[in-house]
Amino acid sequence: MTNYPSTSAITQAELDKLLRQLQQLRSSITTAREKIAPLETNLAAAYNEFQAVVGTLRRQSMRLQAEIASHRSQIQRFTQDEDDTQQQDVATDNFLYKEEQTTEFSLKDPEAIDKDILLEHIFRLLDPDVNAEDAELLANLQGLYSDATASLADLLEELPWGVVWITRNSQENLTQQYKRLKIWEGALNRQLQNLKQATEQLYKDPRYGLWQQQQKSPEHWHNFLSQCIEQQQDQNYELQAELDKLKEEWGRITSTNRS
Amino acid sequence: MSIKDYQLDLPVPVGGEDLPIPVADAAPQQEQPRDKAFLEWGNIVSQRHVRHLAFDPIQGDLWLATGGGILHWKLELNRFVRYTSEHGLPGNSVSAVAVDGAGQVWAAHEQFGIYYLKNDTWRPYRILGEVKVSCLTLDSTGKLWAGTASGIYAINTPDRKPFIELPPAGFPPRAMAIAKRCCVGKASPQGEAQIANENDIWLCNAQGVYNYKNASWVRISDSVQPDVLTLACQGENLWLGTFRGLVRINLSRNKSQKIDTTYPGEVTALSPHPQGVWAACGGQVGLAAEAGWIPLTEKRFNAPITSLLVGRDDKVWIGTHDGLLRGENKQILLHLTDNAPDVIGLASREKSPPTFSSLVQALSVQQFADRSILWIGTAQGLFRYDLFTESWRRYGQLASQDIRAIITSQDQETVWVASWSSGLHSLKQQNELQTAPNISEPILTLTAGSDRYWAVGLDGLYEYKDLAWIQVIPHTELPVRGWLQAIAQAVTDHVWLGTSAGLLLCKTDTKQLTSITGKLGSVDVRSLLAINRDESEQVWVGTSQGLYIGNIDNWEPIPDLENRIITALVWDRNNNSLWIGTDKGLFCWLSQGNSWKINEFNIHNSGLGANRVIALTISTGEDKETKLWIGTPSGLSCYTY
Numbered sequence: 047m048t049n050y051p052s053t054s055a056i057t058q059a060e061l062d063k064l065l066r067q068l069q070q071l072r073s074s075i076t077t078a079r080e081k082i083a084p085l086e087t088n089l090a091a092a093y094n095e096f097q098a099v100v101g102t103l104r105r106q107s108m109r110l111q112a113e114i115a116s117h118r119s120q121i122q123r124f125t126q127d128e129d130d131t132q133q134q135d136v137a138t139d140n141f142l143y144k145e146e147q148t149t150e151f152s153l154k155d156p157e158a159i160d161k162d163i164l165l166e167h168i169f170r171l172l173d174p175d176v177n178a179e180d181a182e183l184l185a186n187l188q189g190l191y192s193d194a195t196a197s198l199a200d201l202l203e204e205l206p207w208g209v210v211w212i213t214r215n216s217q218e219n220l221t222q223q224y225k226r227l228k229i230w231e232g233a234l235n236r237q238l239q240n241l242k243q244a245t246e247q248l249y250k251d252p253r254y255g256l257w258q259q260q261q262k263s264p265e266h267w268h269n270f271l272s273q274c275i276e277q278q279q280d281q282n283y284e285l286q287a288e289l290d291k292l293k294e295e296w297g298r299i300t301s302t303n304r305s
Numbered sequence: 306m307s308i309k310d311y312q313l314d315l316p317v318p319v320g321g322e323d324l325p326i327p328v329a330d331a332a333p334q335q336e337q338p339r340d341k342a343f344l345e346w347g348n349i350v351s352q353r354h355v356r357h358l359a360f361d362p363i364q365g366d367l368w369l370a371t372g373g374g375i376l377h378w379k380l381e382l383n384r385f386v387r388y389t390s391e392h393g394l395p396g397n398s399v400s401a402v403a404v405d406g407a408g409q410v411w412a413a414h415e416q417f418g419i420y421y422l423k424n425d426t427w428r429p430y431r432i433l434g435e436v437k438v439s440c441l442t443l444d445s446t447g448k449l450w451a452g453t454a455s456g457i458y459a460i461n462t463p464d465r466k467p468f469i470e471l472p473p474a475g476f477p478p479r480a481m482a483i484a485k486r487c488c489v490g491k492a493s494p495q496g497e498a499q500i501a502n503e504n505d506i507w508l509c510n511a512q513g514v515y516n517y518k519n520a521s522w523v524r525i526s527d528s529v530q531p532d533v534l535t536l537a538c539q540g541e542n543l544w545l546g547t548f549r550g551l552v553r554i555n556l557s558r559n560k561s562q563k564i565d566t567t568y569p570g571e572v573t574a575l576s577p578h579p580q581g582v583w584a585a586c587g588g589q590v591g592l593a594a595e596a597g598w599i600p601l602t603e604k605r606f607n608a609p610i611t612s613l614l615v616g617r618d619d620k621v622w623i624g625t626h627d628g629l630l631r632g633e634n635k636q637i638l639l640h641l642t643d644n645a646p647d648v649i650g651l652a653s654r655e656k657s658p659p660t661f662s663s664l665v666q667a668l669s670v671q672q673f674a675d676r677s678i679l680w681i682g683t684a685q686g687l688f689r690y691d692l693f694t695e696s697w698r699r700y701g702q703l704a705s706q707d708i709r710a711i712i713t714s715q716d717q718e719t720v721w722v723a724s725w726s727s728g729l730h731s732l733k734q735q736n737e738l739q740t741a742p743n744i745s746e747p748i749l750t751l752t753a754g755s756d757r758y759w760a761v762g763l764d765g766l767y768e769y770k771d772l773a774w775i776q777v778i779p780h781t782e783l784p785v786r787g788w789l790q791a792i793a794q795a796v797t798d799h800v801w802l803g804t805s806a807g808l809l810l811c812k813t814d815t816k817q818l819t820s821i822t823g824k825l826g827s828v829d830v831r832s833l834l835a836i837n838r839d840e841s842e843q844v845w846v847g848t849s850q851g852l853y854i855g856n857i858d859n860w861e862p863i864p865d866l867e868n869r870i871i872t873a874l875v876w877d878r879n880n881n882s883l884w885i886g887t888d889k890g891l892f893c894w895l896s897q898g899n900s901w902k903i904n905e906f907n908i909h910n911s912g913l914g915a916n917r918v919i920a921l922t923i924s925t926g927e928d929k930e931t932k933l934w935i936g937t938p939s940g941l942s943c944y945t946y
Contacts, residue, residue: 096326113337255328273696274327280443280701281651287704 056224065212065226071234085248092257099271103278110285117292124299157198160229161191164201165225170215172237199237202230263274327651332643333383337700339425346912349690350389350940351646351661352376355624357441358612361404365617368410369629370402372663373940375427376642377630380616385642390942391912393427394420396941397663398915401440406447409463413438414904417908418450418686421463432466433458439477442748444504444903445476445485452478452508457517473504474515474522480575484538505556507543510535514545525554529852533765539577544584544593546572551584551593553726566591566598568605576613576621583621585610590623590632601632627657645697646940657697661688665936668922669711671720677924679934680720681941687722692924702738704731712750712758723748729760729774744774753888754794757813761789766802766811777816784809784820795835803830808846810857825853825860834874834883845883847871852885865903866892875921877931880946884933886918892936906944915939 097104165187174181187204190196205211214223248254259270309690350373362904367378374389374397376921389397394416403411404518410422411430416437433451440452448468449460454477459469484505506517513530515522524530535546546554547569550784551564570587577583581594588605590613591598601621608627616622621632628647631640639657639821641648667682676693687708689698707725714721720732729741729748750761758769766778766789780788787806794800794813802809808821808830820826825846832847846853849870852863865886883894907916913935920936935942 107651107653111655114655161485252326252328257324259328269694269696273698276698277327277651280704281653283701284704285653 047064058220061220061227062226064224064231068211068227068231068234069207071238072203072207072232075199075234075238075241077246078238082241082245082248085245089248089251089257092260094269095260096256096274100278103282107278107282107285110282110289114265114285114289114292117289117296121292121296121299123176157233160198162175162231163176163203163226164198164230165191165214168205168210170217171210171213198230198233199236202234203237310392318879333385335385335644336379336384337644338388338392341391341912343391343912345945346391347916347943347945348374348389348397348912348940349405349661349943350374350663350914352387353628353641353647353660354626354663355629357402358614358622358624358629359402359410360368360614360616360622361408361410363408365627366404367614367616367622368402368404369624370399372399373397375399375402378640384460388422388427389912389940390908390914392425395429396908396913396915397937401438403441403443403449405443405449407462409449411441411460413441413451416572419460423463426901428463428884430460430463440480442481442483444483444644450481450483452481457481457506457508469524472522474508475512476510478510479510479533480535480537481506481508482536482538482543483507502588505538507536507538509536509545510726514543520726534571534573535575537575537577537582539582542582544575544577546584548588551582551586553593564593565599566593567600567603572612573610574624576615578615583613585613587625590621590637600670602637603633604637628660643936649697649699650701656874659686659704661697661699661940662686664919664938665709665941666919667708667723668920668934668936668941669713669720670922670924670934671713671717671922673717674802677926679922679924680722681709681936682711682722682920684708687711700732703727708761709747709749712751712753713850714758715753721751721760725761741774744776749789750791752792752794754800755797757794759792759794759800761792761802763788765789766792778811778818782818784818787829791830791833791847793833793835793844795837795844801833801835801844802844803833803846805829821860822858823860832871832874832886834876836876836878845874847874847885849890863894863903865905872918873921873936875923875933877923877933879925879929879931884921884923886921886935888917890916891918911944913937913943914942 168184168187172180172184174184187201190201190204211224214220218226260267311777315581324855352369352371352373354372355369356372359368359370360366361368364379366379367380369376371380372388374387377386377388379385388394392414395414398414398415400415401413405411412420412422412427414420416435418435419433419438420427421430433453436453438451438453442450442452444450444459451458451460454473456473457469457471457478458467460467461661484504485505486505508515511531514525514533514536516525517523527829532548533545534548537544541555543554543556545554550563551566551572553564554561566584566586566589568587568589572586573585574585576581578592578594581592584591584593585606588607589600589611590606590610591600606625608625610623610625612624614622614624618633623632623637629640631638639652639746641658648658650659652658662683662685664684665681666684670679671678671680674693679687679690679692681690685705685709687700687703687706689700703722703724704782706727708722709725710723712721713719718733719735722730722732724730725747727740728746729744730830731739731741744760744767745762745764748760748762752759760767760769760774763780765775765776765780765782772839783789783804785804785806785849787804789802789804792800798813800813802811802818806829807827808825810819810821811817825848829849830846831849834847835843836843842856843854844856846855846860851867851869852871853860854863855861866887870888871885872888875884877884881896885892885894889914890905891911892902892906895902895904906913907912917937917938919938923935924932924934926932931946933944933946935944
């Protein structure tokens with residue numbers, strides 16, 4: 047919970063202190079971003095290399111698995127319709143590897159009002175008609191503003207330290223400026239926490255294991271990829287055989303039904 | 306993974322899940338036991354076939370009795386320790402495990418008695434000898450109880466005789482439950498009868514459910530009730546798992562109630578819970594409580610559920626013939642070591658990952674300049690084990706095929722693999738599997754002769770000539786009323802054929818068959834080995850009644866091996882010794898000048914996985930160390946010398 051000094055007690059000194067804190071937060075965010083960026087790049091590179099070699103086989107596996115599931119449910123539906131009392135064949139154990147839940151996100155931006163206030167503040171302080179730099183910054187920020195997935199902190203990160211940060215606009219008094227900056231502080235704090243968590247998440251990312259394999263030696267990485275190809279090929283052979291069996295079964299069911 | 310490219314250009318929709326990335330480093334780490342009972346021995350066997358579970362409440366660890374030994378899961382550390390025959394167990398096939406109140410771990414072998422763990426090796430509890438234990442359980446004070454056909458024993462410590470010995474209840478118990486009798490007052494000192502009286506002792510066997518009362522077993526039903534598979538005591542209730550569902554008996558009111566479960570079917574495992582009992586019924590795991598049947602998930606298992614256990618944080622551990630699973634928060638997840646030989650290959654959304662099959666039926670070594678490959682034919686597929694990199698492969702094209710024979714060509718380029726139902730296949734490096742045309746399955750054995758390859762099938766003898774397999778002797782032309790089972794060739798002009806009704810000699814040019822006279826003319830020949838030794842041919846004939854050595858018309862039995870089925874023979878030319886696999890152990894015949902001696906290896910004096918040997922082969926490492934690979938029904942054993 048944000049813990050403001052009481053409105054009447056806001057002083058310029060407190061505001062200055064808050065500004066210093068904001069500046070520090072921005073710097074911490076930059077450091078966190080610098081730390082995360084190479085790791086993300088490395089993981090993406092390792093994964094891309096892995097996918098370039100094994101990806102086709104993995105896609106084939108996904109397709110076969112989906113087709114198997116589809117055929118199996120088709121056969122199950124049919125046999126259930128045929129005989130409701132018949133016990134269901136339980137060949138599917140898809141609890142083992144749970145599907146990732148699709149995140150349902152609301153299109154409504156929870157920080158829309160705060161982003162509005164920021165944009166309004168910028169409009170009051172910058173002069174895009176006169177200053178080309180201001181015009182470019184504003185265009186950039188407007189793009190982010192209209193993106194519902196961009197947070198207030200994303201906008202603030204794009205905003206260079208300067209007049210927009212330190213100046214009170216004509217519609218604000220000291221207390222209102224302080225409140226606005228407090229909201230920005232909260233957004234930046236959240237951003238910093240998210241970045242820290244994201245770094246931790248990268249160490250747990252399945253791609254991290256790939257990157258570790260890649261780091262061992264080029265020969266090890268080559269052998270690892272060769273083994274992945276073999277394993278994936280072997281799985282695909284098995285899946286194909288299973289699919290063929292299901293297709294055959296379905297063919298038998300439908301031909302029996304026709305006759 | 307932000308870019309899910311596999312979702313593009315697909316004819317069918319797929320879920321939002323990516324395939325798991327197969328990185329072994331992320332798997333749980335294996336710890337080696339601190340000691341070995343048989344240093345030269347090792348075993349490669351899957352520990353997915355779970356038969357019983359035990360929880361160590363002091364350490365928070367889980368112990369699994371499996372068809373491939375004991376698996377110790379150090380849950381907090383996500384590490385595991387494997388124990389197999391070389392660690393003192395009498396073979397790999399373990400049926401039950403228990404951790405008593407003092408933290409002592411006990412195991413029951415399928416046939417050969419009770420063992421306990423001390424200093425990381427398994428030692429026999431000699432007082433009961435090689436008694437066949439049918440179940441292990443703990444009483445409310447944490448004491449171990451063992452159920453056998455010859456009696457029920459309560460055991461306190463490894464070095465003392467059982468402190469209670471109860472008479473047998475007819476048939477061996479399938480399960481036992483021992484609860485504290487609440488109506489007994491304090492008394493000391495405690496005699497055997499008094500301890501037995503203080504406990505409410507229940508068991509079920511092929512005759513029904515029994516309670517131990519007034520120094521004898523009393524069956525609770527008037528008639529024989531053979532359908533009770535397992536039981537558990539919980540509060541005032543005795544729960545019975547039967548072929549046809551779950552039954553609760555309120556012992557204070559003597560009323561029984563059939564529990565309605567989602568699926569009808571047999572109840573194969575029970576585990577008491579404060580609110581009722583966890584049960585595996587009709588392939589589904591659920592909690593049978595006052596409120597009724599609460600399934601853990603909607604899913605049903607195909608693999609038999611053998612054991613349930615309530616662990617910490619209300620987790621339910623589920624032991625199945627396809628591995629260990631963990632039930633928590635309405636989810637069931639596999640809890641595997643993710644290491645070979647438990648896991649060899651990839652899991653799919655619908656299937657658990659493949660595992661090494663314990664029934665090892667054929668072995669062959671492919672020797673390259675820089676490494677050796679061991680080919681392993683099992684009842685559930687073909688496996689390749691690189692002895693240099695220790696990497697594994699299970700061939701997808703022969704997945705679930707029953708592989709009966711393997712040979713490697715003399716140039717080491719081709720591996721021939723015979724399957725029971727899919728014929729004969731050749732494998733070359735970097736090439737796809739090729740299936741040989743014009744050869745009928747099943748092929749029972751393959752051999753590399755002095756100048757050619759031979760395959761023996763139920764329909765006759767095949768020869769590999771001009772890059773094709775051709776039938777040279779149909780089974781109808783055999784001069785005996787039997788079928789071909791074995792073949793050996795050491796010289797170019799003839800080949801030895803073993804049939805189920807006698808030994809034959811076949812001329813390689815004319816294919817003329819001659820029956821051997823004498824006892825070997827009608828014996829059931831199971832294995833053959835022909836070698837050139839001292840410029841003469843020496844033939845070993847393994848039969849269902851022992852081993853013979855000789856040539857043409859002069860055959861001598863090996864006295865030490867009489868009445869044993871000789872299943873496999875392999876000659877070690879570096880050590881001038883013959884390895885002999887039998888149905889009752891492994892033997893080494895060592896030539897010492899004009900005499901010879903025989904050494905015996907079995908599950909008690911070695912790390913052999915099982916006494917029944919099915920296949921043998923030898924590999925030699927760079928350090929000139931010889932490895933004898935032994936295929937058994939309980940995995941692959943290895944003896945290094």
